[in-house]
Amino acid sequence: MSAMIGFGAQPRAVYAVQPLESKGRLVPEADSPTRTPFQRDRDRVIHSSAFRRLKHKTQVFLYHEGDLHRTRLTHTIEVSQIARSIARALSVDEDLAEALALSHDLGHTPFGHAGERALDDLMQPYGGFDHNAQSLRVVTELERHYADYDGLNLSWETLEGLVKHNGPLTDREGNGIGHYADGLPFGIRVYAEQQDLMLWSHASIEAQAAAVADDIAYNTHDIDDGLRAGLISLDDLNDVPLAGEALREVRTRYPGLEEPRVVHEIVRRLITRLVEDVIKTSMANLERIAPGDVEAVRRAGETIVCFSEDMAKAEAGIKRFLFERVYRDPHVMQVMGNAEQVLRDLFTYHMTGPETLPQEWRYGLDDCDQEVFARRVADYVAGMTDRFAILEHLRLFDVTPDLR
Structure with missing residues (x-):
């Protein structure tokens, strides 16, 4: 180069x-x-x-x-x-x-x-x-x-x-x-079949950093969104690993602080503690494994960028709390069930023939088999935004499920 x-x-x-x-x-x-x-x-x-x-x-x-x-x-x-x-x-x-x-x-x-x-x-x-x-x-x-x-x-x-x-x-x-x-x-x-991505090996440190960052982001920010949506309250966090500790720390240091600021202080503390734990644990792993290059990282046989054992248990506790109280909340489940129906309806409609797809999505469909056509329909539907999917359903069907 x-x-x-x-x-x-x-x-x-x-x-x-x-x-x-x-x-x-x-x-x-x-x-x-x-x-x-x-x-x-x-x-x-x-x-x-x-x-x-x-x-x-x-x-x-x-x-x-x-x-x-x-x-x-x-x-x-x-x-x-x-x-x-x-x-x-x-x-x-x-x-x-x-x-x-x-x-x-x-x-x-x-x-x-x-x-x-x-x-x-x-x-x-x-x-x-x-x-x-x-x-x-x-x-x-x-x-x-x-x-x-x-x-x-x-x-x-x-x-x-x-x-x-x-x-x-x-x-x-x-x-x-x-x-x-x-x-x-x-x-x-x-x-x-086109390019060997060494699917049997671990990915780079950079990729591992992105993966654990995804966990940190959605764990902490889904708590924030769950509070904003009224699905959980601050007091519900008392027994949640890390979050309860952060809540008590904020309330002790800032008595009488209004709730939006309390929430922000909790979330920023959670992110900091999770990130610092990952960095400390990963540096210890790197020192122990001592990879001499990125190929050694790929062949290490283990994930290097990760939480410590104690933090992994705490993070799993946060996931369980969110799963039970936010992701499986009856209202969220009802809305998502209706959303699934919207996707099912759209997919079924477009499977009736290539003419149902926009012109730019019909390339290469002449005389194609059903599997190729189904994948094209899935690609089209998967690429929709929430808003476009809802508007398309309203246009195509007499009744659209309530997504509110």
């Missing part, structure tokens, strides 16, 4: 991904004289249509339920900030960590996991639906803006991190493991 100007050299540890040693892109491109490969990847993600659509995609609450609730976009920005902080502390490539954080949710359907459940069920005869695999499809195929290729033609390291940020997907023989024990989802399986 040629020498680049315009960006300051930042100190990077030997185990970091080195931008000058990138494995390149599927479609070769000339180097940029002013940006590293990972800075270009980050910029391409930000300028993509899929990234803009995150503005009106559900995190937990639908976009119209409150202006201050998180959307997929605001959640993604928050994950990015935390990922950069962790990457900086570990002396790895912040731009790669940021690119991964910004792209990790591009494959989410409208209405969050409710939409994913509906599409996965509908697509079972055709290979199922998985939002992580869909993120890969978005950046390698579905973004259709560039003259020379479909997708964003991101660097190997960004694609690797996007697919493997939660750990290896296969064993050395290519058999799915963990969540994918029954087989790799469609998008990942198909792309693996």
Whole structure:
């Protein structure tokens, strides 16, 4: 790779991904004289249509339920900030960590996991639906803006991190493991035929930083949104790991402080403690494993960027609380059940024939088999925003479920 100007050299540890040693892109491109490969990847993600659509995609609450609730976009920005902080502390490539954080949710359907459940069920005869695999499809195929290729033609390291940020997907023989024990989802399986992303190995430190940043962001901010929505109260946090301790600390230090400020103080303390624990634990892991380069990280056989054992237990306690009191709240469940029906109706309608799709989505459908057509319909429906899906349902059907 040629020498680049315009960006300051930042100190990077030997185990970091080195931008000058990138494995390149599927479609070769000339180097940029002013940006590293990972800075270009980050910029391409930000300028993509899929990234803009995150503005009106559900995190937990639908976009119209409150202006201050998180959307997929605001959640993604928050994950990015935390990922950069962790990457900086570990002396790895912040731009790669940021690119991964910004792209990790591009494959989410409208209405969050409710939409994913509906599409996965509908697509079972055709290979199922998985939002992580869909993120890969978005950046390698579905973004259709560039003259020379479909997708964003991101660097190997960004694609690797996007697919493997939660750990290896296969064993050395290519058999799915963990969540994918029954087989790799469609998008990942198909792309693996074009480019080897070493699915059997762990991802880079940068990708691991983005993954744990996602956990930190949604755990802490879903508490905030749950309080704003009135699903939980401050007193409900008393017995929640970390949150109860933060609540008592704030009330002791600031007696009589109004509730919005109390909530903010709790959330910022939670983020700080979780991030500091990850950094401390990860540095200890790096010292113990002593990887000499990024390949040693990939072959370490364990996740390096993670919570300590005690913090992992506390974080799991926060997850349980949110699952019981927020994600499975009867009102939230009712709204999400209705949202699933909207997705089912839209998918079923468009499965009646290619003519139901917009013109730009009909390319290559002449004489295609049912599986190819179903995947095209799933791609189209998955790319909708909450708002567009609701408006389309109102246009196409006499009765639309209540999503409020």
